[in-house]
Amino acid sequence: MKQLLFIAILFSISLFANEEDLQRAYAKEFAYLKSQKEMLQKRLKEVKEQNVKNLSDANSDIAALQNSVLAKNRLSEKLTDNLYAAQQNFQALGDDTAAIESIVMQAQTTLKPYGVDIFTDKERYKETLNEIFTKSNMLIRDLSSLRVEKGFFYANDGREVEGEIIRVGNIASYGVSNSLSGALVPAGDGKLKIYNGADASQSAAALKNAQNRDMLDIFIYENASKEIEDVQEKTVVSIIDSGGIIGWVIVALGVVALLLALLRSLFLLSASSSTSTLAKNTLTKLLEGGVESALEFLKTKKGSTARLLKATVRNLDRNREHVEDIVAESILHESTRLDKFGSIILVIAAVSPLLGLLGTVTGMIATFDIITEFGTGDPKLLSGGISIALVTTELGLIVAIPVLMIGNLLGGWAEKIKDGMEHSALHLINEYNKQK
Numbered sequence: 001m002k003q004l005l006f007i008a009i010l011f012s013i014s015l016f017a018n019e020e021d022l023q024r025a026y027a028k029e030f031a032y033l034k035s036q037k038e039m040l041q042k043r044l045k046e047v048k049e050q051n052v053k054n055l056s057d058a059n060s061d062i063a064a065l066q067n068s069v070l071a072k073n074r075l076s077e078k079l080t081d082n083l084y085a086a087q088q089n090f091q092a093l094g095d096d097t098a099a100i101e102s103i104v105m106q107a108q109t110t111l112k113p114y115g116v117d118i119f120t121d122k123e124r125y126k127e128t129l130n131e132i133f134t135k136s137n138m139l140i141r142d143l144s145s146l147r148v149e150k151g152f153f154y155a156n157d158g159r160e161v162e163g164e165i166i167r168v169g170n171i172a173s174y175g176v177s178n179s180l181s182g183a184l185v186p187a188g189d190g191k192l193k194i195y196n197g198a199d200a201s202q203s204a205a206a207l208k209n210a211q212n213r214d215m216l217d218i219f220i221y222e223n224a225s226k227e228i229e230d231v232q233e234k235t236v237v238s239i240i241d242s243g244g245i246i247g248w249v250i251v252a253l254g255v256v257a258l259l260l261a262l263l264r265s266l267f268l269l270s271a272s273s274s275t276s277t278l279a280k281n282t283l284t285k286l287l288e289g290g291v292e293s294a295l296e297f298l299k300t301k302k303g304s305t306a307r308l309l310k311a312t313v314r315n316l317d318r319n320r321e322h323v324e325d326i327v328a329e330s331i332l333h334e335s336t337r338l339d340k341f342g343s344i345i346l347v348i349a350a351v352s353p354l355l356g357l358l359g360t361v362t363g364m365i366a367t368f369d370i371i372t373e374f375g376t377g378d379p380k381l382l383s384g385g386i387s388i389a390l391v392t393t394e395l396g397l398i399v400a401i402p403v404l405m406i407g408n409l410l411g412g413w414a415e416k417i418k419d420g421m422e423h424s425a426l427h428l429i430n431e432y433n434k435q436k
Contacts (some may be wrong), residue, residue, distance in 0.1 A: 356396020
């Protein structure tokens with residue numbers, strides 16, 4: 001706008017003024033513009049200085065805001081950590097409270113049968129715990145002492161006997177009466193009975209009279225309310241019975257094997273004792289009276305050796321190879337009789353441990369069925385299956401080991417008899433051929 005105005009002025013001057021006026025006007029305008037320029041330069045310098053100052057102030061404000069933000073972030077993190085710690089403390093406090101309540105309830109349940117009552121105040125757990133520990137210590141001190149009191153206990157025949165009960169703390173008891181005395185064990189429902197596992201009458205009398213003994217016959221129990229069964233005397237029948245029907249089957253097979261071994265032993269004994277004597281007498285008859293005399297002698301004899309010698313003497317006039325074949329055939333024929341019951345005995349020896357293994361598997365299956373139904377809380381429920389599992393294996397080995405040894409010994413004895421029969425027949429052939 002100023003330039004347009006300036007042009008308009010110059011144009012006016014050029015129209016209405018002379019050249020000198022134009023110069024003066026120009027000088028005046030130049031001076032004006034120069035002063036405007038200086039003023040603008042000064043203003044620009046002031047604006048720049050103000051901008052530098054504003055920028056510096058802005059940077060300072062930004063740095064201050066950043067420091068404030070960092071401080072607030074740190075404060076926020078600290079507050080978050082404090083909140084997490086408070087939550088953990090609250091949870092721990094809840095767990096501790098639950099644990100204390102559980103301890104208090106357990107203490108009330110445990111101490112109530114002994115006449116000790118615990119007052120519970122949820123606002124004063126410290127005092128409650130102190131009361132529990134104090135009364136528990138007093139009860140432990142009373143229960144750990146030796147106490148004598150009047151009471152009743154059961155005899156082995158089921159009679160209820162009145163007498164004195166000597167309690168050794170809370171872990172053992174003795175009963176003393178006019179008719180019997182000894183160690184007592186829990187009989188269920190807080191009752192006591194005489195223990196039949198050992199004679200503890202002397203220990204009971206010594207404790208009653210406050211006498212010291214170097215050794216006490218004592219039965220220590222864990223829970224006075226849980227019945228302890230009487231000690232059952234184990235017998236062979238009870239052990240076999242614990243193995244179930246498989247145990248009786250194994251025993252029956254063992255008895256059969258022993259009877260067969262006895263019968264075979266008697267048969268082999270008879271065969272072995274007659275072999276050498278019969279062969280010697282047959283040879284004498286053969287050398288003295290010939291074949292007919294020997295056959296006449298053997299007609300009255302029985303047994304494997306007699307039959308072998310008959311076949312040998314009857315074919316002595318044939319060639320040697322043929323006679324030896326007849327001897328081998330006769331021995332092979334007699335082997336069936338000499339090996340009688342041998343295979344059955346060895347089969348029983350092989351089957352017995354397998355039956356024991358079958359009993360083991362059956363017992364373990366029964367045990368796992370019980371565990372599935374009732375759990376593992378009561379060991380008595382598991383004892384039946386475990387007995388079958390272990391006893392049948394034991395019975396199987398008890399039967400198999402001796403039967404196997406006896407069977408092999410009898411087999412070796414039979415082979416020895418066969419060798420003796422063969423030797424007697426060949427000796428008879430050789431002596432007859434020498435005479436010829």
